[in-house]
Amino acid sequence: MQFLVFLSLDQPIFAKQSNTLAILLHIDTAGEKAFVAITNNNKVLAIAENSISNTHAQFVQEAIATICSTHCISLTNIDAIVVTMGPGSYTGLRVGLSSAKGIAYALKKPLIGLSTLSLLANAAIRTIAINKEEASQFEIFAMIDARRMEVFGAIFDQNQKIILNEQAIILDTAYLEHCIAKGPVYCIGSGVTKTKDLLANSKLHFIDSHYEIQDFIALAIEKYKNLSFENLAYSSPNYIKDFYMK
Numbered sequence: 001m002q003f004l005v006f007l008s009l010d011q012p013i014f015a016k017q018s019n020t021l022a023i024l025l026h027i028d029t030a031g032e033k034a035f036v037a038i039t040n041n042n043k044v045l046a047i048a049e050n051s052i053s054n055t056h057a058q059f060v061q062e063a064i065a066t067i068c069s070t071h072c073i074s075l076t077n078i079d080a081i082v083v084t085m086g087p088g089s090y091t092g093l094r095v096g097l098s099s100a101k102g103i104a105y106a107l108k109k110p111l112i113g114l115s116t117l118s119l120l121a122n123a124a125i126r127t128i129a130i131n132k133e134e135a136s137q138f139e140i141f142a143m144i145d146a147r148r149m150e151v152f153g154a155i156f157d158q159n160q161k162i163i164l165n166e167q168a169i170i171l172d173t174a175y176l177e178h179c180i181a182k183g184p185v186y187c188i189g190s191g192v193t194k195t196k197d198l199l200a201n202s203k204l205h206f207i208d209s210h211y212e213i214q215d216f217i218a219l220a221i222e223k224y225k226n227l228s229f230e231n232l233a234y235s236s237p238n239y240i241k242d243f244y245m246k
Contacts, residue, residue: 022079022224025064025103026216029056029096030116031144031190032090036063038073039214041221044213046071057095063119064103082220082231086238087144087152087166093237098127108231112220115144115238117166117189117209121156122218125187127207136183139163143191151191152240155179170243173199180204184243 021041028035034056037047048055048063083100086093088182097113104111120142128138138158143151149171155164169175171194179185180203188207189197196206223229 003151017219022221023077023100024080024082024112024220025075025078026082026220027060027100027214028084029060029092030084030086030091031101031210032089033210034059034092034096035213036060036067037216038067038071038078039213039217042217044217047213050216052088053092056092060095060099062237070084075103075107078107080104080110080112080220080224082112082114082216084116084119085230086116087146088116088241090229090237090239093239095210097235097237101235102163105232110224110227111215111232111235112128112222112223112228113230113235114216114219115154115166116144116211117152117154118219120155120214121160122215123209123211124207125158125160126215127188127209130188137182138186139179141179141180141185141187143169143187143189143195145190145194145206146241149194151189151195153191155185155187166238166240171198176204177201 005026015109022039026037032053033049033051035047040046046067050059081100081104083096121140124140126165139154140156143153146152146168151169151171153169154162154166157163176199180201184205185209192206194207211217233237
């Protein structure tokens with residue numbers, strides 16, 4: 001198995017600095033690509049990525065050990081563990097959450113759970129800001145492909161407030177026309193490809209990108225500040241729908 005390790009670290013971490021907000025271990029195995037990373041406030045200290053979806057289980061433990069060893073980072077210095085809770089790959093979500101819960105329990109650290117759809121919404125808003133798109137009011141339709149014309153989706157306003165809760169959605173032209181009735185809608189996620197073929201409208205925009213570690217940092221720090229942690233005993237992945245075989 002091969003994975004890449006990246007680093008943007010000025011010096012090894014041997015102790016927390018007085019201005020440290022939080023040192024976080026991030027684990028994402030919700031999709032085809034996975035990564036683990038360690039961040040300090042808004043800075044990425046180390047990150048490893050894996051693009052072979054059926055090896056995520058092996059990748060997570062090896063990657064954490066590798067980035068900690070290579071970059072002299074001790075897990076005892078971690079303030080919290082951050083993990084994607086779904087929706088996403090059934091097996092991937094189980095792999096990520098079980099690993100995160102095991103580390104959090106062993107180190108007696110809090111666990112922060114993040115929605116993949118909220119991460120996509122954050123990525124969309126960040127992309128719109130970078131591209132300087134002008135819209136007085138818009139909504140974000142975060143969507144993850146769920147076979148045929150179904151997606152696992154949620155709709156957010158431009159302040160990332162949830163308008164439509166996470167749920168399974170059957171896509172068709174009528175549904176998309178209803179979405180854009182109030183104004184522009186930006187679609188993001190793995191469901192975008194099939195959504196493009198349904199409706200061409202100037203109010204319907206498509207963002208061909210995914211969430212990144214910056215989105216993890218933004219949402220995780222907010223939850224860390226608010227002490228919004230998962231219950232280690234009872235937290236479980238958000239599959240939205242029961243798993244079934246093809």
